[in-house]
């Protein structure tokens with residue numbers, strides 16, 4: 569097995585390899601992966617921000633009874649993600665009896681040599697891995713399953729015309745691009761640096777982008793693109809929900825805190841988090857997927873940093889603060 573250094577680093581700089589399985593579920597019944605109730609499952613760990621995107625969209629869209637979720641242990645073991653039976657994890661893969669996610673990937677492709685990442689979108693009927701790239705999985709969930717949903721949850725009937733509405737696509741894509749590079753993955757570039765140079769190189773662009781997002785919210789509207797939620801909010805949220813409780817301390821992203829230094833981002837974050845109305849437009853999707861897990865984010869990141877940066881050498885120390893995980897509204 570290649571070392572964490574070989575998989576992830578280039579001269580001390582963290583590099584995230586591309587996902588490999590890139591098929592799509594379609595509403596077209598004649599497609600290879602047609603949308604069907606009960607046919608697909610998401611394997612995920614609730615600590616992972618990429619998997620968290622899919623958890624949010626599944627609830628936000630009301631797909632809970634249409635797509636299964638199979639949870640692995642909160643943090644990785646020496647051989648990656650595994651089923652433990654603890655803290656919401658299943659005892660084993662319910663479809664194959666596997667104990668490790670690695671076995672699922674090797675079932676999908678015995679010659680697979682990439683990383684065994686979550687989320688995984690699995691086709692239970694064909695018994696194959698459909699897709700392991702969160703940005704694509706969430707887009708399949710927006711509208712491909714709409715025929716199984718009540719009218720008001722279908723994309724065309726949502727106020728604002730959906731999570732990725734045609735009139736905003738270019739702007740959303742443009743924001744996704746810089747937010748991914750400097751914020752979503754930016755925190756990892758800082759936190760998984762194996763050199764001071766790499767840390768220095770990545771910390772300023774991260775905070776420059778947070779400053780830019782704070783400015784962007786100067787429009788005074790509740791969401792990044794106005795009055796209605798879009799995928800840009802979902803993609804930013806999973807990073808900001810982890811920021812003060814994990815990235816600031818564990819990943820040393822410590823020039824500023826969301827709660828003290830970014831009033832608009834802080835209100836935006838808390839409004840999403842604290843909405844507990846399961847019948848409302850957000851269906852409490854942010855609260856239900858974050859509140860049970862936020863207290864474990866620091867542990868999950870301390871553990872992955874210890875594995876990836878320190879190659880499991882020396883002590884693992886998990887920071888205790890902040891005392892308040894998410895400030896009240």
Ligand SMILES: N[C@@H](CCC(=O)N[C@@H](CS)C(=O)NCC(=O)O)C(=O)O
Nearest residue numbers: 616618683684685686687700701702
């Ligand atoms: N581009 C992928 C990234 C997924 C990813 O890197 N997930 C991490 C957890 S946060 C993982 O499973 N890592 C396992 C490993 O690297 O061995 C996506 O967005 O789905």
